[in-house]
Amino acid sequence: MSDNTAHGEPELVQLLAPDGELHDDPDYPLDISAEEIRGLYRDLVLVRRVDTEAVALQRQGELGLWASLLGQEAAQIGSARALRPQDTAFPSYREHGVAWARGVAPKELLGLFRGVTNGGWDPAEYGLHLYTIVIGSQTLHATGYAMGVQRDGATGEDGSAVIAYFGDGASSQGDTSEAFTFAAVNNAPVVFFCQNNQWAISEPPDRQTRVPLYRRAAGFGFPGVRIDGNDVLASLAVTRKALQQAREGQGPMLIEAFTYRMGAHTTNDDPTRYRASAELEEWKAKDPILRLRTHMQTAGIAGDDFFTEVEDEADRLGERLRAECRSLPDPDPLDIFHEVYAEPNTQIDLQRAEFADYLASFDDAGAEGGR
């Protein structure tokens, strides 16, 4: 299909074909060891297991909601493994693979969806900002943060860069366009990583755009590229280059990872109402994990022992996650009032005191034998 339409599969950067064959791309050379490839495979499998377990936990009533990343593992792991410790990522709410790569424990992700936290981790500790629910909002936070990096003089060859994750739906938000504008005019060291997973809940890309998303960048004055989002090596190579260019002062870049959300939008969604099963079958053939495994087997990068080992590790991870999820404690009721303001706030202090007294009245009633 022609490059001029948004909705087919135009030229895209691909290093690893669906059949597992590896190709070079002169623009995006990838220097990677067999050990690193095994590491990527392990990431993909374990992150998929986190996702599968979380969906199951939601079905068992342990989570209020879950947004599945099934099918998007390569886009996330490849791009996030391109980050350096000093880089900062601003995710949307489906970036479980990015969180994994940044070192956030999977149980921390569950807290938000179980309703025991509003966030779950210290963003500064991991270089991963909190999940952002209102789509596109984080693209501006990433851009502002990158402007700060720039002002700190923290850029340069060994410096820092920023990455903003968002989806095809978020590309329609004004904030995303404003982020492109701010990033471009400031030449900010930020990479915009759009996971075009083909569906914004029930809406396909032709409800979002008439041009391929990566081509939006040109109108803002920076480069855009479309990659095979199910190819973890392309995702790694292209993101690594984009981040390096950003930190060296060449400004922002938009990467559109052309991928597919194989699951539902969230556990509340029913994709059978809006998409054909044939489409899902077509994308299953492009599965990011299968193709890497095929390549590793063909190229002799790993043998059966390795794959069994990773499966076993995934089983243990799943088991641990189930136990951890169930043991996440409900917060204290007075937590409602905590951390709203850094400075004392008389209105909240008053309400907290009143509510504490109210709660204590039940203890008193209990002590008196109840009513």
Next chain:
Amino acid sequence: MSVDLTIGKAINAGLRRAMESDPQVLVMGEDVGRLGGVFRVTDQLYKDFGADRVIDTPLAESGIVGTAIGLALRGYRPVCEIQFDGFFFPATNQTFAQLAKMRRRSAGALNVPVVLRIPYGGGIGAVEHHSESPEAYFAHTAGLRVVTPANAVDAYWMIQQAVTSPDPVVFFEPKRRYYDKAEVDTGASEAAAAMGSARVARPGSDVTLLAYGPMVKTALQAAEADTERSIEVVDLRSLAPVDYATVEESVRRTGRLVVAHEAPVTGGIGGEVAARVTESCFYHLESPVIRVGAFDTPYPQSRLEEHYLPDLDRILDGVDRAFAY
């Protein structure tokens, strides 16, 4: 070093002092650089602090607030100018859903010390979207502090306190009072005004007249004009949180409360104060709390604004109503 400053110049001097004492303080907004802002509140800052610290932004309010959040997360203290009250609305998501909630969402790991400066209120004969009083939206949003000075002294100190606050602060500037002057001791080392506190602007014994921002001057004029009753004027200064201790202390002494503001009465700050005071001072009240405000209509064309904005007579009519019981 006492100097005669307008409110606009006092904010400028306060911003300058904040920028001098902390290199992380940034000023950003539309036209804040070379032009010095449409009200010239950031005059000369660009020349003295440079384009990296006084940032002329694209014309995109959501972008201004959203990137300010990112800058704050990186350790900066951005002071955003939203050019006019009615231009704030494109930035609502970034302000209400993002800025206000970020500290809470991170369980205290993140502070987002962004200041939003918003010139607000009417009385300058402007076209639509240039005269609104949207403060109640902000006061209703947990996580934001909302303040407004009524004179140059408070403006000078409160803007500095807003900048050093670890919390997001919405700083409403009474635009029709920008040119009102007062003696400001810009050399003083300690603040003359505490941003979070109300103040008794004029002592009195018969009724408490509560106002804030542009309405304080009108309230003082009304109190002056009333030769029969002793009107105590309280300047609220902080709209979120409200300093109820000062308000209630005054009401307990006077036994009556009239609240005046430019914003429409329904859902406004006045109604909130009335409810709270009724709860806490019921046995001290000689009459119901009276609200004087604008009508529940869009801000009218400027040839009608003198009817829309509470003036001295409408405030005194409110005081009359309080004494009718």
